[in-house]
Every structure is written in C-alpha cells, then in structure tokens.
Amino acid sequence: MTLHINQKRSLWWGISAVIILSGIISMVISWQNPNIKAPLRPGLDFIGGTRLQLVRDCNQPGNCDQPIDINVVREVAKEQGFADSSIQLISEDNRENNGITIRTKDLTTEERTQLQTALIEKVGAFDPQKNQIDSVGPTLGKELFRSGVLALVVAFIGITLYLSVRFQLDYAVFALVALFHDIFVTVGIFSILGLVAGIEVDSLFIVALLTITGFSVNDTVVIYDRIRENIKTHPQTPIAEIVDDAVNQTLSRSINTTLTTLLSLLAIFLFGGETLRFFSLALIIGFIAGAYSSIFIASTLLSWWRERTEKDTIETIDTAIGSEDS
Amino acid sequence: MQKQRSLLALIIVLVIAAITVIYTIPVPLGLDLRGGSQLTIQVKTTEDIQEITERELEAVQKVIEGRVNGLGVSEPVIQTVGTDKILVQLPGVNDPEQAERVLGGTAQLEFKAQKPDTDTQLLALRASQIELKDKQKELRKSNDQEAIEKNRAGLKNNNEALAELFESTDPPLTGKYLQDAQGESTQGTNWDVALRFDAKGGELFANLTKNLAGTGRTIGIFLDNELISSPGVPVEFAATGITGGRAVIQGSFTVEEANDLGVQLRGGALPVPVEIVERRTVGATLGKDSIKSSIYAAIGGLILVLIFMVAYYRLPGAIADVSLVVYSLFTWATFALLGVTLTLPGIAGFILSIGMAVDANVLIFERTREELRSGKSLYRSVESGFYRAFSSILDSNVTTWISCAALFWLGSGLVKGFALTLALGVGVSMFTAITCSRTLMFIAISNPAWRKTNLYCPNLQVVNKAEVAK
Numbered sequence: 001m002t003l004h005i006n007q008k009r010s011l012w013w014g015i016s017a018v019i020i021l022s023g024i025i026s027m028v029i030s031w032q033n034p035n036i037k038a039p040l041r042p043g044l045d046f047i048g049g050t051r052l053q054l055v056r057d058c059n060q061p062g063n064c065d066q067p068i069d070i071n072v073v074r075e076v077a078k079e080q081g082f083a084d085s086s087i088q089l090i091s092e093d094n095r096e097n098n099g100i101t102i103r104t105k106d107l108t109t110e111e112r113t114q115l116q117t118a119l120i121e122k123v124g125a126f127d128p129q130k131n132q133i134d135s136v137g138p139t140l141g142k143e144l145f146r147s148g149v150l151a152l153v154v155a156f157i158g159i160t161l162y163l164s165v166r167f168q169l170d171y172a173v174f175a176l177v178a179l180f181h182d183i184f185v186t187v188g189i190f191s192i193l194g195l196v197a198g199i200e201v202d203s204l205f206i207v208a209l210l211t212i213t214g215f216s217v218n219d220t221v222v223i224y225d226r227i228r229e230n231i232k233t234h235p236q237t238p239i240a241e242i243v244d245d246a247v248n249q250t251l252s253r254s255i256n257t258t259l260t261t262l263l264s265l266l267a268i269f270l271f272g273g274e275t276l277r278f279f280s281l282a283l284i285i286g287f288i289a290g291a292y293s294s295i296f297i298a299s300t301l302l303s304w305w306r307e308r309t310e311k312d313t314i315e316t317i318d319t320a321i322g323s324e325d326s
Numbered sequence: 327m328q329k330q331r332s333l334l335a336l337i338i339v340l341v342i343a344a345i346t347v348i349y350t351i352p353v354p355l356g357l358d359l360r361g362g363s364q365l366t367i368q369v370k371t372t373e374d375i376q377e378i379t380e381r382e383l384e385a386v387q388k389v390i391e392g393r394v395n396g397l398g399v400s401e402p403v404i405q406t407v408g409t410d411k412i413l414v415q416l417p418g419v420n421d422p423e424q425a426e427r428v429l430g431g432t433a434q435l436e437f438k439a440q441k442p443d444t445d446t447q448l449l450a451l452r453a454s455q456i457e458l459k460d461k462q463k464e465l466r467k468s469n470d471q472e473a474i475e476k477n478r479a480g481l482k483n484n485n486e487a488l489a490e491l492f493e494s495t496d497p498p499l500t501g502k503y504l505q506d507a508q509g510e511s512t513q514g515t516n517w518d519v520a521l522r523f524d525a526k527g528g529e530l531f532a533n534l535t536k537n538l539a540g541t542g543r544t545i546g547i548f549l550d551n552e553l554i555s556s557p558g559v560p561v562e563f564a565a566t567g568i569t570g571g572r573a574v575i576q577g578s579f580t581v582e583e584a585n586d587l588g589v590q591l592r593g594g595a596l597p598v599p600v601e602i603v604e605r606r607t608v609g610a611t612l613g614k615d616s617i618k619s620s621i622y623a624a625i626g627g628l629i630l631v632l633i634f635m636v637a638y639y640r641l642p643g644a645i646a647d648v649s650l651v652v653y654s655l656f657t658w659a660t661f662a663l664l665g666v667t668l669t670l671p672g673i674a675g676f677i678l679s680i681g682m683a684v685d686a687n688v689l690i691f692e693r694t695r696e697e698l699r700s701g702k703s704l705y706r707s708v709e710s711g712f713y714r715a716f717s718s719i720l721d722s723n724v725t726t727w728i729s730c731a732a733l734f735w736l737g738s739g740l741v742k743g744f745a746l747t748l749a750l751g752v753g754v755s756m757f758t759a760i761t762c763s764r765t766l767m768f769i770a771i772s773n774p775a776w777r778k779t780n781l782y783c784p785n786l787q788v789v790n791k792a793e794v795a796k
Contacts, residue, residue, distance in 0.1 A: 055612075109423050109426040109427060109430070112423075113423050128609060129610045129611035130611050131609040131612070132607065132608050132609060132612055133422065133605065133606070134606045134607075135605040136603070137601070139368075140366065140603040147736045148737070148741075151733050151735070151737055152732070154732040154736060155729045155731075155732035158728040158729075158731070158732065159725050162725060203741060204671060207671060207733065207741050207744050207745075210732065211729065214725055214730070215726070217722075217725040218685075218722035218723075218726060219722075221718065221721040221722050222689065222718045226718075249696065250692070253688050253689055253692040256634075256692075257684065259634065260631045260635070260681050260684040260688070261678070261681035261682060262681075263627060263630040264627035264628075264630070264677050264678060264680055265677075265678070265681065266630075267622075267624070267630060267677065268623045268627065268674055268677055271619050271622040271623040272619055272623040272673075272677075273616045273623075273670070275358070275616070276620075276671075279671070279674060280674070283678070
C-alpha cells in the first residue's frame with residue numbers, strides 16, 4: 001500500500017474541517033442550551049455538586065424483590081427540595097434497576113443524610129459498602145478546571161519548545177496545529193455526545209486531553225524524524241515526495257502502534273468499570289485523530305509550507321547542487 | 327556475544343529482584359480501590375487573619391490530625407494541598423457523615439460561667455447527655471438511620487438545654503485566647519488536662535474563675551455549642567481567680583479521655599474556619615469490584631497486545647512479548663519501591679503505558695524489516711534497526727514526559743497518580759526496549775536455527791537500492 005497524501009491535500013484537510021466544524025457547532029449549541037451553558041456538558045468536578053450512587057442491599061430479605069421505580073425516587077427528591085436533580089437507575093448485582101444515581105447541587109452533610117434517609121424509607125435499605133458519594137464545592141470545581149487548562153497550556157509550550165530545538169520552528173508549529181486538531185476533534189465529539197447522550201466531562205477528561213497531546217506529538221515526531229532523515233539523504237528531491245515517502249515508510253508503524261494502544265484502551269473501555277469508560281473513550285477518539293492528523297495534517301501542512309517558502313530559497317539549493325556537481 | 331550474555335544475566339537478576347519486590351512489598355491501593363472517604367478541607371480567611379500562611383495551614387493541619395485521630399481510623403492520610411487546602415483520606419470509613427461533621431465544622435470554643443441555682447438541672451442534663459451519646463455509639467453500628475436521627479435530635483435538644491444554663495462572660499473567653507491544651511499524667515493512672523492561655527486570655531480566665539470559685543457553679547467549656555466539660559473552681563481562688571494563664575482540669579481522666587478533651591480544646595483554639603470543599607466516598611465492595619475489573623482490563627489489554635505482536639512480527643514479536651512481560655514486572659516493582667499509591671487512573675496509566683511500550687519495539691522492528699528489504703544482512707539490519715529507531719523513540723518519549731510533568735505539577739490528586747504511573751511506565755519501556763529486546767534479538771540471531779529471515783520478515787522481497795531512491 002502506498003499513499004500519495006500530498007495529491008489530495010484538500011480532501012484530508014476538508015475531512016478534518018468538517019469534523020471540527022460540527023464539533024464547534026455542537027459547542028455553540030451547547031453554550032446556548034440553558035441546561036449546559038458551556039461548550040461541553042461539565043461534570044461534577046468542574047461546576048460542583050453532589051453525586052450519590054446507592055445500591056440496595058440484597059442480603060436483606062425482600063429488599064430487592066421489585067426493581068426501583070424511578071418515579072418514586074423523583075418524588076422523594078422533589079419532596080426534599082431537589083426537584084431539578086438528575087436521576088438515573090443503574091443495574092448492579094445482576095439485578096435490573098437495583099441502584100440509583102442522583103446528581104444535585106452541592107449538598108451539606110445534613111441535606112444529604114436527610115435525602116438518603118428519605119430514600120431508604122421509600123426504596124429500601126442500601127448497602128453502605130457499595131455507596132459512592134462525590135461532593136465538590138463550586139470554587140474547587142473552578143480551580144480544578146483552571147489547573148487542568150493551565151497544565152494543557154504548559155504542556156503545549158513545553159512540547160513546542162522541545163520540537164523547535166530538536167527540529168525546526170516550522171515543524172514545531174505544524175505539530176502544534178496537529179495537536180490542536182486532535183484536541184478539537186475529541187472535544188467536539190464529546191460536545192456532541194454531551195448534547196445527544198448527556199455525557200459529562202470531568203477532570204479525567206483533561207487528563208485524557210493531555211495524554212492525547214503526548215501521543216499526538218509522539219506520532220508526528222516519528223514521521224518528522226523520517227522526513228528530516230530523508231531530506232538529508234536526498235536533498236534534491238521535492239518536499240512533497242520526501243513527505244510522501246516518509247509517511248509510507250512509517251505507515252505500518254503508525255498503524256500498528258495505534259492498533260496496539262487501541263487494543264489496551266478497548267480493554268479499559270470494556271472491562272475497566274464506570275469511572276474509566278469515558279476516559280478511555282476520549283483516548284480512543286483522540287488517538288485515532290492523532291494517527292490521522294500526523295499522517296494527513298501535520299505532514300501535508302509541512303510540505304505545503306515548504307513548497308511555498310522554498311520557492312524563495314531555490315537558488316541557494318541550486319548553487320549547493322551545482323557545487324556538488326563540479 | 328560475551329556482552330549479550332552478561333546483559334542477559336543482568337536482566338534475569340533484575341527480573342528475579344522485581345518478582346521478589348512485587349511479592350514482598352504490596353503496592354498501596356488508593357481510596358477509590360479499597361473504599362473509604364476522601365475529604366478536601368479548605369482553610370478560610372477571616373477579618374483577623376486575611377491570608378493563610380504556611381503557619382496557619384500547619385496549625386490547622388495539626389488540629390485536623392487531632393480530629394482524625396479522634397475518629398479512630400486506621401492509616402489515615404493527612405496532607406496539605408496547595409496553599410490553603412488539606413487533603414484527608416480515611417480508608418475504610420463507613421460513616422462519612424460523622425467524619426464530615428467532626429472535620430468540617432468550624433470549631434467554636436468558649437468558656438462560659440454557669441448561671442446561679444442550676445445545679446440539679448445541670449446534673450440531670452449531663453447524665454442524659456452521656457446516656458444519649460453512648461446510645462448514639464451503639465446505634466451507629468446498627469445502621470438504623472431512623473433511630474440514629476431520632477437520637478441525634480434528642481442530643482441536640484439536650485445540648486441546647488445545657489447551653490441555657492450557662493452565660494458568656496463579657497468579653498467572651500473564646501478559643502482564640504487558648505494557646506495550648508493537653509493531657510497530662512498525674513500520679514497513678516489519673517490524667518489531667520492542662521490549659522495555657524495568652525496574656526489577655528489569662529486575664530479573662532482569672533476574672534471568670536474569681537467569680538465562680540467556691541460558689542459551686544462551674545465553668546462550662548463549650549465546643550460548637552456542645553458542653554464538653556464543666557469543671558468547678560476550688561474556693562481558694564476566690565480572692566484573685568486562677569492567674570498566670572495556666573490551669574489544670576482535674577477529673578480523674580483516663581489517658582484517652584484526657585487526650586480527647588485536650589484535642590477538642592486545641593481544635594477549638596483553631597484561629598480560622600474550615601470548610602469541606604470536596605468529599606468522595608467509595609464503598610469498600612464497590613472498590614473491590616473496580617479492582618477486579620481493572621485487573622481484567624490490564625490482563626485483557628496485555629494479552630491482546632501480545633497476540634498481535636507475535637502474529638505480525640513473528641520471532642521479533644515474541645521477543646517483544648518477553649520484554650513486555652519484563653516491562654510489566656519492572657514497572658510494577660518500581661511502583662512498589664517508590665510507594666506509588668495505585669488509583670483507578672493510575673491503573674489506566676499503567677495499561678496505557680503497556681500499549682505505548684510496544685511502540686518502541688514496533689519502531690525498531692519496522693526499521694529492521696526495512697533494512698532487510700533493502701538487502702542488508704540480518705545482523706546489520708537488526709543493528710541499524712535499533713540504532714536508527716533510537717532518535718524517534720527518544721523524541722516521542724520526551725514529549726510524553728513533558729505532558730506528564732505538566733500534569734504532575736499542576737494536576738490534582740488523582741491526576742498526579744496517572745501522570746506518575748504513565749511517566750514511570752514510559753521510562754521503563756524505553757529501558758526494556760533498548761536493553762531487553764536488543765539483547766534477546768542478538769542472542770536469537772546468533773543461533774543458526776533462528777537466523778532464517780522469514781522469521782523476521784515474512785515474504786521478504788529484497789528491493790534494489792536504486793529503486794528505493796527513485
């Protein structure tokens with residue numbers, strides 16, 4: 001299989017543009033949505049609130065005979081003054097609808113205990129060994145968000161500096177473009193998922209973005225490395241051809257590495273439990289975007305840029321070749 | 327060959343050492359895996375104390391530590407986070423509400439004077455207070471929320487009634503004047519609690535005790551509006567009160583009682599309010615389920631990758647598989663040695679690093695195949711495969727480390743765990759790829775039976791060099 005990526009540059013750029021644009025549109029819609037008011041549906045970690053996950057204790061006789069009725073839970077929440085909380089039933093212990101997840105505003109210990117007591121009365125006793133209670137104050141949420149974004153920015157700067165030292169500034173800039181591409185694709189798809197499936201992003205999502213950053217650059221660097229090597233060995237070959245060759249020479253590596261990493265991620269996605277599911281999903285999306293962008297975006301942009309700028313410097317190359325001939 | 331042999335011996339020694347480490351030092355599990363409560367407590371500023379310095383934070387941490395110890399939790403973790411937060415981890419706590427109440431309330435300590443002619447009421451209320459508290463302890467074991475709540479309401483009424491019997495001095499003698507309080511052993515098994523006030527507090531305390539001495543009325547020591555002690559003042563202090571800012575509460579306390587009271591008093595001396603800004607509680611069984619599914623994920627991921635490598639890269643793939651297993655052992659042993667606390671994101675970082683550890687091997691083998699296709703000998707191909715892949719491996723790992731460093735410095739608790747495990751994993755993977763894989767490869771190609779190029783690159787077609795250049 002040989003790819004001529006530079007022949008259809010506009011097609012590759014177009015595909016990315018369409019995906020990123022739909023993500024941006026979804027972000028705008030989310031922002032307008034009074035229930036979300038942000039580009040992505042922010043989770044507990046960022047806006048604060050309380051999430052209770054309670055599972056009934058099936059060791060008590062008769063406690064789990066009937067599946068939990070979500071309307072009863074809604075009624076209880078309403079009575080306690082948390083009508084606007086979001087309630088979901090979950091299946092635990094191989095029983096349908098045996099547990100509940102309730103998302104509310106940040107509750108005090110007293111409010112929470114009251115809610116739990118009221119629920120026990122109506123729904124049945126819960127197993128405290130299976131409770132999961134998360135409560136994040138709104139100020140802390142903002143801090144988590146700020147430190148997460150700061151970590152992203154610092155990582156960007158660090159990577160750009162490193163690449164400009166190891167390669168050249170234009171390589172670094174296009175690696176950064178590819179990086180933003182991957183981040184935008186992932187964020188955009190999660191924004192869409194937030195709209196249609198109610199998926200929220202938490203601080204693990206920022207971790208995922210940072211990991212995608214590392215992986216994306218990683219992938220781009222391997223191709224760049226090859227481009228640099230090919231330029232050295234064949235200085236007279238046009239840049240588009242050099243880039244095409246480099247991409248093809250590293251293609252099976254790109255595919256195989258992405259594949260093995262995706263295999264690990266798929267394992268986390270399937271077996272890793274609730275907490276890690278969307279984390280691994282974000283990584284899966286980001287890594288696929290990363291493999292795509294390093295092949296079709298970072299490399300094609302580099303050859304496009306060099307073609308444009310090298311017209312000015314062609315004379316120096318000519319003289320260099322000329323001196324070699326003589 | 328001699329060099330390869332000694333490297334192989336070194337790797338075998340390291341593997342044995344790693345297995346021993348894994349066997350003897352367990353990796354501590356995070357709360358999300360073992361169950362328990364994690365609270366982040368923020369120290370708030372007040373008008374008097376407008377900036378939280380390290381000193382205040384340390385003082386509050388000490389108080390929180392005292393409160394945590396009062397909870398009777400084993401292996402608690404209390405650490406400061408950033409400039410104004412304290413992270414408390416309480417493994418295995420099944421009663422997070424109590425922990426939150428004890429840790430999160432702003433302690434308000436006040437010394438009050440008993441009102442005249444309230445002796446009989448005080449005695450009766452004190453007795454029922456003790457009774458209700460004991461009952462509460464019993465009820466907590468039973469998990470009967472309704473009865474607990476009822477009892478708590480009773481306690482609250484009782485406390486309010488007790489508060490009625492006392493009045494504040496003018497100006498009130500509050501915890502801010504109290505500098506220290508601690509249990510002190512006297513003769514035999516009896517313990518006292520020694521108090522120390524600052525200058526202003528000593529003056530107020532002298533006034534208070536002067537008024538009460540010999541009247542049979544007591545000092546009511548209130549913490550969060552709950553009467554925690556009501557010592558009397560002997561008649562000999564009627565003239566001047568207890569002066570000098572030092573006092574001792576004598577009550578034939580046991581060690582625990584004296585220490586408890588000391589801790590409570592010190593907690594009340596806390597100069598700044600605190601607020602719990604984050605609570606995360608995971609039930610113990612839920613944590614166990616998470617461990618189980620994470621281990622499935624780790625093993626599943628590893629097996630899928632191992633199968634893929636052999637299927638695609640043949641003999642080198644099998645060698646990569648050996649180094650991947652060695653890699654997993656080394657990384658796990660490193661976690662154990664460094665005392666990395668394993669959390670869910672940490673496990674994810676580990677699994678991910680398995681996927682990424684393959685990358686170094688893939689880069690090398692792809693390079694080797696290329697060299698083989700261009701007509702080089704097997705030995706030369708393997709050698710330059712390792713040599714020429716190195717700069718790519720280094721560059722790609724450095725960029726991952728940069729991300730990890732950013733996460734580690736700026737991230738919060740869970741995030742740090744992920745960054746650390748991923749960074750360690752990437753480091754170890756680089757080591758195993760260029761030592762373990764390399765050594766095994768050279769040993770393999772020194773064996774004539776394993777020197778068939780088909781084992782390294784199936785359907786090899788040597789391409790003429792000139793054609794490549796075209």
